[in-house]
Amino acid sequence: MVQQASSCIASLISSLLPASGSLQTPHSGYHWDGNPRRFFEGWYYRVTLPDLGQTFAFMYSIEDPQGGTPVSGGGAQILGPNDEYLCRSFPQVQQFWAWQQALGIGHWRHTSEAAHSQATQGHLETKQPRLLPPAEFDRWVNEGYQATATWHQGVLNDPGSGASARWQYKIQPIYGWGNVGSPQQSTAGWLSSLQIFEPGWQILMAHGLATGWIDWNGQRYNFTNAPAYSEKNWGGSFPQKWFWLNCNCFVNEPDLALTAGGGRRGVLWWMESVAMIGIHYRGKFYEFVPWNSKVTWQIKPWGCWQMQAEQDQYRIELTGTCETPGTPLRAPTEQGLIFFCRDTMHGHVTLRLWQRDRSQPILVAQSHLCGLEVGGGPWEETWEST
Template identity: 60%
Template sequence: MLHYLIETPHSGYHWHGQLNRFFEGWYFRVTLTDCQQTFAFMYSIEDPAGETPTTGGAAQLLGPDDEYLCRTFPDVRSFWGWRDRLGLGHWRTWKDGSLPRFLAPHDFDQQVQEGYQVTTTWHQGVLRFPNDGVIRWQYHTQPLYRWGNVTERPRSTAGWLSSLQIFEPGWQVLMAHGLASGWIEWRGRRYDFVNAPAYAEKNWGGAFPQKWFWLNCNAFAGELDLALTAAGGKRQVLWWFESVALIGIHHCGQFYEFAPWNATVGWEVEPWGYWHVWAENEKYTVTVWGIVESPPVEVRVPSQNGLQFRCRDTTHGRLRLELRDRWTGRMILQANSNVAGLETGGEPWDGTWRSPLPQ
């Protein structure tokens, strides 16, 4: 039970009053397997000290059939975040002059006219879009997998060096897999769900990666206890840039990790439509393919000039995963999904991005 009682590393809000360029972003997702639809909530705060052209917050949403909505929160003073554990919220309008903070669900409904609040186990909000109606949501989440083996303390996704702020940005999978129960009301249609696959991650720092890709899924056909996260990026390390990638798999209580410190990882990713990532460590080999034919959804991410459309997304990607014993070739796991999260971002994408490592 140790894994469930201890907070995931980097769960807390990282801003401590510094005046230099800073952002923090969070990503929460629920996948409804019965209707093959996904809801993703992306929250961000930039330059919370204020008085810069990029100061502000935002809530970006992906809904049914990858419909995209964005609502800004110009006043950073109405944002709150817990520093020792996962908890944050931002209010746009509320009824009295009280300071924004976590509220009991009923009190939030009564007091907050527009905003959101989220913790490890609770997520609630209401956003009003002038031309697109109202979005409301309330659901409870039971975490199943953080990052690492369930019998150990949760790990930093980017390794122990991520605690020494030398990477830009920091990145942490907060919940590789969980079960969400509640409801989401999307422009007049209500979606009720029980034990729907849920996922959460975050990033923070002074700059987004120069270029990156991402594959994520925890809703596989015929596999109720499987979660995959694969990502790579060209990131800043002190005064130079490096290209790195990792693959993490949680399956039936076991964690398979392929990262720069314990494995060889390679990739071949197109600007849009095709992802191929492979890796091997001392015991296993893994290959992941992602494919999508539909055009991407453009999503905003923090940049030196504030939120910019520099990210291409879908929640309806096709994904195939194969995990094998390295020495015998025996297939350990083979799985497929039609509701995978696939993403490319940054620049330049002058063609297929291939790692220098051999397949």
């Protein structure tokens, strides 16, 4: 019976793992190597509901996972409908787990007393934090999350405000970061495998389809094949200043995904400003990065994001705007997880893509469900750079 149960659990868990030959990107696994230096790793999952004009963005982080420092611990944040916000801390680093070779993370804050009682009586084994079959997670974990490349589940409850969220959905990856059928690429280039650029940044899934449900403060949102996205960052140092644009829900263009961003990052003993634009469109990857393109940007402290890039074959222009004030979010910093950036999931974006030798664009696309962000600082005037 025990063997049968173990086999059943293994089968359920294997169904949540990425399939062989999948779109798994470099850096999908957990980066911490056990070194007690200052370290953080963060993950971002998002689902957009086009018919409702709403988005759910989930942000997870772990800092100083060795424990014993003033900032050791984790966090879970959600930016929900109408840019509403929910955040919970996860102070016990021992309750965090992550896979080294593939995308798989989770953190528990509270577990079920009933489950503990059953374990004590021998009906259940004592649980160490790890990926659980969905029904078992529901039974065992009162507050926490678990996520892989193809599954995302969790529950948060804030006793102070009474806010709550619960979610379960499966993910079908469509684009990783690169051309379909080819090895997937490091977002920051092959040198990002070395401890030269910090923090590191990797788009895990530029575009996918999510099916499941999210319960937000008692209102349940069911969805089928909703646009989904995921990325991560990590390192022992922190960006001073950055910006970000992301959208995979364009009007009349269901097979289009945009991710663009830039910032000041550490390179060994100095700082540099860099930016990039990546487009997945109808099976093709268009990449504008410092080693193959000229990238320029003009980013206001809030309200307007403009980028241009050109290379040998293509050129692109992006304009993002936002009329709302956005929502302050926490980010890992030298001082720990503090309010350090501002986001909206209701930005307007216009994208134009040309072949260099043609005057008419090969793609013009718009969306009013674009993610826009500025972080760090100072943001006293427009940031213009090349």
